Amino acid sequence: MVNLTVNGQSVTVPDGATVLQAVRAAGVELPTLCYHExxxxxxxxxxxxxxxxxxxxxxxxxxxYPAEEGMTVETNAPEAVTARRLALEFLLSRCPQSDVIREMAASEGVTASRFGAPPPERADELCMLCGLCVRVCREAIGAAAISFIGRGMERRVGTPFEVQSEACIGCGACAEICPTGAIKMEDRGNRRILHTWNTTIELHACPECGRFFAPEPTAFLKDMLPEVADVWALCPECRQRRTARQWIEQLPVSPA
Structure with missing residues (x-):
């Protein structure tokens, strides 16, 4: 265990914990947009x-940053507050239309950016380059269908050559984890369309009700979870009904 002090409060966190985890253990809130536990x-x-x-x-x-024994952390030190506000000004300049960023900036006392507005072709930019979508696709899903491309002002997230990615399984984890709603995805009939990645994935139909509900490529998960492979093919509603039927069938029958 590691013992440290956060804003004058003693905190103990497990070995390997970060300073952010120690700060939160002390009950102190810090803004984050690129962090996920x-x-x-x-x-x-x-x-x-x-x-x-x-x-x-x-x-x-x-x-x-790793928490260290005897460390003293100040979240409201003037230099820390200035650094956070400066970061929010940069984000406001890049994504002025993002409600999430505007609200977070307002909570830190930032209402405008000194760095001007983005060029007209990027006026509706919502991607703040946090990298959450890239990391969840690579680390959690194991697909690595998207990555950072370009440099400097041209840096962005996309698929290889910005065409449909053969590695994309259409799980939607990237859209779900995006903090600003920059990744656009919709289910249309038997297709899932990830507009941001120029990718269209066929959806699997539930064999019991015929409803399209899951991307076909996620069938590889059956091999990862063989114990539930027979249930994986069902939509959530049919899966719930099947489970309920199985429970009812297992109930003891009272003697007449």
Whole structure:
């Protein structure tokens, strides 16, 4: 276990915990947009900046910095507050139409950016390059269908050559985890369309009710979970009904 101090409060966290986890264990809220507890830290948004005053003075991204024995953390140190506000100004400049970013900026006292508006062709930009979609696709799903491409102002997330990715299984994890709603996805008939990735995936039909509900490529999950392979093919409603029937059939019969 690691013992440290956050805003004057003693905190104990497991070995390997990050400063952000210690801060949250102390009941202190810090803004984050690129962090997810199930994925590797990336430190892209810089919204979780805090000041370390002991054993050495430093300004760090708390989501990616390991908690150390005897460390003293100040979340409201002037330099930490300034760093977070500066990061929010950059994000406001890149994604001025994002409600999530505007609300987060307002909570930190930032209402406008000094860095101007994006060019007209990017006026509706919602992607803040947090990398959550890239990491969930690679680390959690194992597909690695999308990645960062381009450099500088042209940096963005996309599929190889920005055409339909053969690696995409259409799970929708990227759209689900996106904090700003930048990834557009819809189910239309027997197809799932990921507009952002120029990708269309055929949906699997439930054998009991005929409803299209899951991408065909996710069939590979049956091999990963063979114990539920026979149930995986059913839509949630039919799966629930089948489970209920099985429970009823297992109920003891009272003697007449």
């Amino acid at each position: 199930g994925l590797s830290p990336y430190g892209a948004c810089r919204l979780c900046m805090v000041a370390i005053t002991e054993p050495r003075r430093d300004l760090v991204a708390s989501c990616a």
